[in-house]
Amino acid sequence: MVSKTVTVTNEQGIHMRPAGVLAAEMKKFPGCTVTLKVGEKTAKATAIMQLMAAGIKCGSVVEITADGENEQAALDKAVELFESGFGE
Amino acid sequence: MRIVDLLSKESILLNGAPKTKSEAIDMLIDLQVKGGRIADKAEYKKGILARETMGSTAVGEGIAIPHAKSSSVTGPSLAAMTVPGGVDYESLDGEPSNLLFMIAAPNDGDVHLEVLSRLMTILMDEDFRAKLLSAKSKEEFVDVIDNMEKEKFPDEVQSAAENDNKGYRVLAVTACPTGIAHTYMAAEALEKAGKKMGITIKVETNGSGGAKNILTKEDIENCDGIIVAADKSVEMSRFDGKKVISTKVSDGIKKPEELIENIVSGNAPVYHHTGAVAEDSSADNESFGRKLYKHLMNGVSNMLPFTVAGGIFIALAFLIDTIAGAPQDSNFGMYTSAAAFFKTIGNVAFNFMIPVLAGYIGMSIADRPGFLVGLVGGSLAATGSTFTAVAGDIPSGFLGALFAGFVGGYLMLGLEKLCDRMPKSLNGIKPVLIYPLAGLGIIAVVMCAVNPFMGIINTAVSDFLNHMGSSSKVVLGCILGAMMSIDMGGPFNKAAYVFGTAAITTGGYDIMAAVMVGGMVPPIAIALSTTFFKSRWTEEERKNGPVNYIMGLSFITEGAIPYAAADPVRVIPSCMVGAAVAGGLSMLFNCTLMAPHGGIFVFAVVGNWAMYLVALAAGSIIGMLMLAVLKKKNNKI
Structure with a gap:
């Protein structure tokens, strides 16, 4: 299991579009479970609804955890998406 | 959301x-x-x-x-x-x-x-x-x-x-000794601040006309806390167990937002009513001096109606005899039967002044048991009873009454503490028998022992004033006038006022005249200034200016407070100088006044009234000019 902490940089937070992008990317790692932890809330990175329910705002500190096959690659991809601001 | x-x-x-x-x-x-x-x-x-x-x-x-x-x-x-x-x-x-x-x-x-x-x-x-x-x-x-x-x-x-609850989040009670201006200004300031902060607030005003907008039991149950902005005692037992801030009425005017914030944030201490002592427990953070002031003001505010009504009745009696052309001898004011009616009734009211002053001071300190000792002690001060002359000797007057109220009140507190050691089975008869009986005995002994000394002091003060030359009388007038306008209803004002009303009872009518003219100047000076020097005031201040003519002419000094509060450094000295001039001139012209209140309505009974008007006008104009010089011009008219 690997994990890394990132800070949300895109101004609008993780609204529906970034959540969709993240979920779509994470679905490419079927053998790996990626989880986000924000404050007391957790969300599966593949579940758009859970990501939305977490209500992640700009500036939030998110702990990303990947567990399973290709976990390092999955984590790296997730971190890259956060750091790039999901292309916004 | x-x-x-x-x-x-x-x-x-x-x-x-x-x-x-x-x-x-x-x-x-x-x-x-x-x-x-x-x-x-x-x-x-x-x-x-x-x-x-x-x-x-x-x-x-x-x-x-x-x-x-x-x-x-x-x-x-x-x-x-x-x-x-x-x-x-x-x-x-x-x-x-x-x-x-x-x-x-x-x-x-x-x-x-x-x-x-x-x-x-x-x-x-x-x-x-x-x-x-x-x-x-x-x-x-x-x-x-x-x-x-x-x-x-x-x-x-x-x-x-x-939020759905229809109740108010914050409650407040405002009260000031005279109950004419401060009470309502504080209420308005608190309501305004509440509106601005989006917090529901209900304010009960304990003014001279009795309590208005009274807080209901339901209100109190549902609120976050209560702000008590009062310079006299208010009914506190109803707030038991709620968060309460007790403070001066002026805080209600000056910093309403801070008070509301303290209630809403839950920082206020929970109030526990102890029953016998009306406010000691609420006033943990109040200085002893402030408590004394509050007790004094409770006495003064309850005395005031007697003073005003009785004084005007007596003034009317003098007016009637003046019109009837009665000789101005010692029987003046009793000469015609109509005058005698007003004079006698007025005197009955006047005779209550000193006992009521002492009684309500005692009540403020020790609740109901304190009322008896204060009232009786005040009466004994008025008669001047001593051990050698129980029926009365030299009255110790208002000084004796202040003494009776404070000493009696605190003695009762001590007595109640002592009685705590008595068997519980006696609890029922304590308030109906033991407190009154012991209190009466103690205050009788104390007053009879003290009266001779108080009488000496009181007589000495009167004699000192009586023997003052005309030049020092003018100085006294200046001092009294200035005192009236330093704090407009605060301790200085009231001290001068109590001195003036007390002087009436010893025949110092010129002193009362100087005191009243001093208290009339500040509102009039400000009103004149808003009329003739518009550029010195804000639009709101100018609009409210005319009201101050009425306030000033009615001898309600409190009308000047909003202006003084907004710019104390410039307004108060201006008012003081104007009032001092008026007081000094009144003394110089030997103006006299037998009514302790009434403003322009009792001018008919002012001795040397024409020159009294001159004194008033001179003081007001000087105050206005001082304001014009000291206050900065506001270009945005």
């Missing part, structure tokens, strides 16, 4: 049947428009479509949440549609969507994210989605969401319930 607050019934459509995604969007936008928060429909639609081109907002599980942040949105709102047959909303999972929510959010803030988060949190529940889809009416649809929100966010339910 609750979903049910954002979703109006007009914006809900059950059992919709759009054939395509774009038709569904049009239907939802129409629903949004019905909700009344969309200023520009075309602009809003543009935003919704732009969002959809970035990727469908159908998130799976049959849910789609189209949304847009736009300047065309005047406030956050939701629209909802159920589509039992499903519509192809280009969902990621390829399934049709049957539950559609559309979010409209204004451009600034994170509202859309909060609403999204909330919606998603509740929509993750499959049973909930099923209930929404099977809702038979819009009411049921909303109820389902409402129940779900209460279940998922239980913390909010409580606060929402509190």
